[in-house]
Amino acid sequence: MTEPLFGKVALIGIGLIGSSIAINIRDRGLAGEVAISTRSRETLERAEELRLGTSYHREASDAVRDADLVILSIPVGASGAVTREIASALKPGAIVSDVGSVKGSVIEQMLPHLPAGVHFIPAHPLAGTEQSGPDAGFLELFENRWSILTPVSDTDPEAVARLTAFWEALGSKVEVMTPEHHDLVLAIVSHVPHLIAYNIVGTAADLETVTQSEVVKFSASGFRDFTRIAASDPTMWRDVFLHNRDAVLEMLARFSEDLATLQRAIRWGDGDALHALFTRTRAIRRSIVEAGQDTAAPNFGRQPPRKDPWNEPGEPKA
Amino acid sequence: MTEPLFGKVALIGIGLIGSSIAINIRDRGLAGEVAISTRSRETLERAEELRLGTSYHREASDAVRDADLVILSIPVGASGAVTREIASALKPGAIVSDVGSVKGSVIEQMLPHLPAGVHFIPAHPLAGTEQSGPDAGFLELFENRWSILTPVSDTDPEAVARLTAFWEALGSKVEVMTPEHHDLVLAIVSHVPHLIAYNIVGTAADLETVTQSEVVKFSASGFRDFTRIAASDPTMWRDVFLHNRDAVLEMLARFSEDLATLQRAIRWGDGDALHALFTRTRAIRRSIVEAGQDTAAPNFGRQPPRKDPWNEPGEPKA
Numbered sequence: 355m356t357e358p359l360f361g362k363v364a365l366i367g368i369g370l371i372g373s374s375i376a377i378n379i380r381d382r383g384l385a386g387e388v389a390i391s392t393r394s395r396e397t398l399e400r401a402e403e404l405r406l407g408t409s410y411h412r413e414a415s416d417a418v419r420d421a422d423l424v425i426l427s428i429p430v431g432a433s434g435a436v437t438r439e440i441a442s443a444l445k446p447g448a449i450v451s452d453v454g455s456v457k458g459s460v461i462e463q464m465l466p467h468l469p470a471g472v473h474f475i476p477a478h479p480l481a482g483t484e485q486s487g488p489d490a491g492f493l494e495l496f497e498n499r500w501s502i503l504t505p506v507s508d509t510d511p512e513a514v515a516r517l518t519a520f521w522e523a524l525g526s527k528v529e530v531m532t533p534e535h536h537d538l539v540l541a542i543v544s545h546v547p548h549l550i551a552y553n554i555v556g557t558a559a560d561l562e563t564v565t566q567s568e569v570v571k572f573s574a575s576g577f578r579d580f581t582r583i584a585a586s587d588p589t590m591w592r593d594v595f596l597h598n599r600d601a602v603l604e605m606l607a608r609f610s611e612d613l614a615t616l617q618r619a620i621r622w623g624d625g626d627a628l629h630a631l632f633t634r635t636r637a638i639r640r641s642i643v644e645a646g647q648d649t650a651a652p653n654f655g656r657q658p659p660r661k662d663p664w665n666e667p668g669e670p671k672a
Numbered sequence: 673m674t675e676p677l678f679g680k681v682a683l684i685g686i687g688l689i690g691s692s693i694a695i696n697i698r699d700r701g702l703a704g705e706v707a708i709s710t711r712s713r714e715t716l717e718r719a720e721e722l723r724l725g726t727s728y729h730r731e732a733s734d735a736v737r738d739a740d741l742v743i744l745s746i747p748v749g750a751s752g753a754v755t756r757e758i759a760s761a762l763k764p765g766a767i768v769s770d771v772g773s774v775k776g777s778v779i780e781q782m783l784p785h786l787p788a789g790v791h792f793i794p795a796h797p798l799a800g801t802e803q804s805g806p807d808a809g810f811l812e813l814f815e816n817r818w819s820i821l822t823p824v825s826d827t828d829p830e831a832v833a834r835l836t837a838f839w840e841a842l843g844s845k846v847e848v849m850t851p852e853h854h855d856l857v858l859a860i861v862s863h864v865p866h867l868i869a870y871n872i873v874g875t876a877a878d879l880e881t882v883t884q885s886e887v888v889k890f891s892a893s894g895f896r897d898f899t900r901i902a903a904s905d906p907t908m909w910r911d912v913f914l915h916n917r918d919a920v921l922e923m924l925a926r927f928s929e930d931l932a933t934l935q936r937a938i939r940w941g942d943g944d945a946l947h948a949l950f951t952r953t954r955a956i957r958r959s960i961v962e963a964g965q966d967t968a969a970p971n972f973g974r975q976p977p978r979k980d981p982w983n984e985p986g987e988p989k990a
Binding site: 431455480481482483484485490499500502538539540542543544545546547548549550551552553554555556557558559560561563564566568569570571572573574575576577578579580581582583584585586588589591592593595596599602603605606608609610612613616617620621623625628629631632633634635636638639640641642645647648649652653654655656 | 749773798799800801802803808817818820847856857858860861862863864865866867868869870871872873874875876877878879881882884886887888889890891892893894895896897898899900901902903904906907909910911913914917920921923924926927928930931934935938939941943946947949950951952953954956957958959960963965966967970971972973974
């Protein structure tokens, strides 16, 4: 192990992403000190039990003192308020970054509060699972995933290089783009997929002709894939939709137009149109597997469900 | 191993489902003979190479002769034509079944051609992967999955019991319901989820502001789950939508209404409405995992993508 990349890192927020960063810093020796801050006393105590840092703080401004790198891992809607709190305690020359799924709004919220002399480099690691909280973190979360940096103009290239080295040390691949482009890309590869997953799970739960217990029981025929995504953290995702509104509405409008076309093809029995689309989409799946962004194993290589004769699986609990 | 359930089984169609049935019959000794028929010479030869049956036939009517159980595993749109072909060769007292994802239309297509004296019991195992063809089959496909039987009126209960025993021998759990109810349930748990997965993959491919290579590269943030479903067999799914039109259009209308409501909540910044839905959908995921219908492992327990320094993953091929 070589010299740590940073003397002290402050992690503000310690959910799935924050705790995965913490585990990486600890297990790979990437910093001398790790100060952790979160509002919830319970979460902070849990972070300490999990030995995620070297010091623990209820106040974010206490955590960031003397830190060389500060990373906000909080719902994007809280970015402005937290930046206002920490601004005066930031060390000159520190790198301030985040992991939010929206970049334009985060920059708008944070930039006005930041003092001159700190390097603000917004970032977004495209990694996650449907789980949340400090217990959900794990070392391999960022392995072979992309992290996108969206530096604002005039950012010191040396600071960008240091943050790039940090994400690469976590196993990530790094790409730089503008915040506007990031928000468009994420709207289609992440935000709208989450929205329609949440939506269809809600639609299914509200039917009067098919019971909720039938939906659960027979979910393996496709529906269950959507429920995984629709189990993601509600607060984080509420903020994503509120803060990437324009790009999400734009992509959603296109999705709905295309769906209306498919609906019309079904109504009028246009099998050729359906077959043509279904063939085209298959090729995109192949590209994703070839690009190493998903497993080629059928059903994602899911483990077969546990068999337990005393508590028979397959029967939904009443 | 006890006495085989059937003397001779005929499998018409030998894709993912047909070949998985064949492997089960062979490895569990469920029948004395297995006659396999498919139109494609290439597929039939492959089935023989894989030792999926005991005899191989280009003509379905040759395969069904003397069979005690005949299972059609073909796109649902072909059910009528194939039944007409085999009708006169069926053995009196034989059970005739299928595995189609739509039941009302299959019954309409098959029933008029079937001679008196055969037991017609439509069936649908709710099992599958995104792969297709005779090489895709495997022994555990039906393990802990539901198979739905939709017997028409006056079906001999003894024949239903034998087919139930057959599916149970394949590891499946069996439920009986009306064809109409089956088609409604499947519309929401399977058909509409497949349609919206196909649709969003198409939408993403058609954008001019985000390139297809970016969609592939950054797919791990949610989109890739949809591409798995959108890689399913195009012919099979074309037929599903054409033959379960009314139920699919009904469920799709509800989905679109709900999506319009969400869209409005985003436009007007109604975070409470979003948070309330996102919390409710999380509970449904929990029920599915508790019911043994999906794994609790994050990201479906996906294996981390292979690392290969000579052919770096994560970079989409041009």
